[in-house]
Amino acid sequence: MEFEFGPHARLRMRRRQIPEDxxxxxxxxxxxxxxxxxxxxxxxxxxxxxxxxxALRWHDYDETVARVLTVVDTNTRRWRHR
Numbered sequence: 001m002e003f004e005f006g007p008h009a010r011l012r013m014r015r016r017q018i019p020e021d022x023x024x025x026x027x028x029x030x031x032x033x034x035x036x037x038x039x040x041x042x043x044x045x046x047x048x049x050x051x052x053x054x055a056l057r058w059h060d061y062d063e064t065v066a067r068v069l070t071v072v073d074t075n076t077r078r079w080r081h082r
Contacts, residue, residue, distance in 0.1 A: 002065045009068040016073045
């Protein structure tokens, strides 16, 4: 599995100090996974006492490659799932 990190995801990860390997770990062993109709897959998992939400869009041409759309620390006050 290979990820391409979009600029929005990189910004969120940098602000919350979440390394790339954590994204791989949560996607590989998530607590909850939701496959949306629009092609985005949502992953929920924990890391160092923080609950994280990760949204990916898998490439049509290669199911082993995905673009990371966002990484969110759901423990923050402003986050809520739609």
